[in-house]
Amino acid sequence: MNTVNRQVLTLDEYTIQQLRGIPGATGELSSLLRDIGLAAKRINVEVNKAGLVDILGDAGSINVQGEDVKKLDIYANNQLMGVLQHGISCAGIASEELDEFIAFDDEVSKNSKYVVLFDPLDGSGNIDVNISIGTIFGVYRRVTERGSKVTEEDILQPGVRQVAAGYIVYGSSTMLVYATRRGVNGFTLDPSIGEFCLSHPDIKCPEYGKIYSVNHGNFFKYTHGVREYINNCQKKTKEDGGPYTQRYIGSMVADVHRNLLKGGIFMYPGLADKPGGKLRLLYECNPFAFIVEVAGGKATDGTQRILDIHPTELHQRSPLFIGSKGMMNELETYMMKEK
Numbered sequence: 001m002n003t004v005n006r007q008v009l010t011l012d013e014y015t016i017q018q019l020r021g022i023p024g025a026t027g028e029l030s031s032l033l034r035d036i037g038l039a040a041k042r043i044n045v046e047v048n049k050a051g052l053v054d055i056l057g058d059a060g061s062i063n064v065q066g067e068d069v070k071k072l073d074i075y076a077n078n079q080l081m082g083v084l085q086h087g088i089s090c091a092g093i094a095s096e097e098l099d100e101f102i103a104f105d106d107e108v109s110k111n112s113k114y115v116v117l118f119d120p121l122d123g124s125g126n127i128d129v130n131i132s133i134g135t136i137f138g139v140y141r142r143v144t145e146r147g148s149k150v151t152e153e154d155i156l157q158p159g160v161r162q163v164a165a166g167y168i169v170y171g172s173s174t175m176l177v178y179a180t181r182r183g184v185n186g187f188t189l190d191p192s193i194g195e196f197c198l199s200h201p202d203i204k205c206p207e208y209g210k211i212y213s214v215n216h217g218n219f220f221k222y223t224h225g226v227r228e229y230i231n232n233c234q235k236k237t238k239e240d241g242g243p244y245t246q247r248y249i250g251s252m253v254a255d256v257h258r259n260l261l262k263g264g265i266f267m268y269p270g271l272a273d274k275p276g277g278k279l280r281l282l283y284e285c286n287p288f289a290f291i292v293e294v295a296g297g298k299a300t301d302g303t304q305r306i307l308d309i310h311p312t313e314l315h316q317r318s319p320l321f322i323g324s325k326g327m328m329n330e331l332e333t334y335m336m337k338e339k
């Protein structure tokens with residue numbers, strides 16, 4: 001007879017346990033993660049019934065990035081904004097869907113420790129066709145005095161200053177993965193109890209993988225070095241770590257999540273007509289760069305470490321190369337030749 005002796009740790013239990021042994025820990029980060037987990041559960045409910053209700057389609061406006069905004073983007077944005085404003089840990093936010101950052105002005109928020117930058121719904125072009133989408137967030141300690149409203153200085157910090165970052169992937173299961181400097185952990189939503197349960201403790205990104213993820217449709221807009229590297233991926237044989245497989249969902253949350261677990265490289269290079277590429281430094285590149293680095297991988301914009309970039313604008317874009325350390329090192333040899 002099988003004896004099942006399993007202890008399931010929920011996200012809340014886990015974050016509270018982590019506090020033990022950290023001198024001076026106030027529980028504010030745990031509380032923040034719980035707030036984000038709550039918003040994620042609400043977003044998940046809507047994402048799951050997206051095919052059923054008339055919430056689909058464009059909301060009729062164009063966001064600051066010049067892209068059509070889907071209704072679920074706005075719903076997700078509002079849920080995150082709501083929980084963060086009403087919680088006790090967040091003093092201000094910036095979102096892909098908002099033109100300006102928001103400095104909360106109630107007393108509790110003004111006295112809070114963190115700011116959160118997020119992409120409420122990533123890959124939203126995939127909603128209509130029932131493909132995985134996600135939410136991405138990065139958490140920074142504010143640099144201005146508590147008690148005052150946050151300023152641009154709190155929002156425009158380099159990614160290296162993140163204290164935590166994470167994402168939720170609304171896939172065949174819904175998962176929340178978050179990183180602090182201590183490690184990366186994944187929690188799968190158990191819909192029967194409505195809790196995120198620790199399912200992937202201490203995630204490490206394999207040093208080598210066989211997956212490369214890039215939009216081949218843009219091939220001729222990439223620089224010479226990137227094209228050479230892609231050709232190299234296609235030529236890999238058993239002898240040099242191949243053959244590789246190309247996988248590109250078009251939702252970076254799902255693409256990077258898969259590569260984080262299995263080993264691989266994800267690229268959104270600069271394009272001839274858009275040297276910054278498509279992805280946003282603050283909401284997409286920085287959180288993933290933090291998570292993947294904590295897991296043992298690497299992330300660059302082709303020339304420098306993503307986390308070292310000093311942002312100058314809220315919605316600035318950056319090329320992104322991210323994934324397994326060994327594969328990133330090989331990519332760098334191609335990017336070097338470009339200089």
Ligand code: AHG
Nearest residue numbers: 121122123124125215250251252253
């Ligand atoms: P968003 O839906 O938040 O605007 O971002 C979508 C992003 C990213 O998830 C994905 O990797 C990329 O866009 C795909 O872009 P292409 O279709 O240009 O490859």
Ligand code: MN
Nearest residue numbers: 065067096124
């Ligand atoms: Mn968008």
Ligand code: MN
Nearest residue numbers: 119121122123
């Ligand atoms: Mn996005």
Ligand code: MN
Nearest residue numbers: 096119121122
């Ligand atoms: Mn988005």
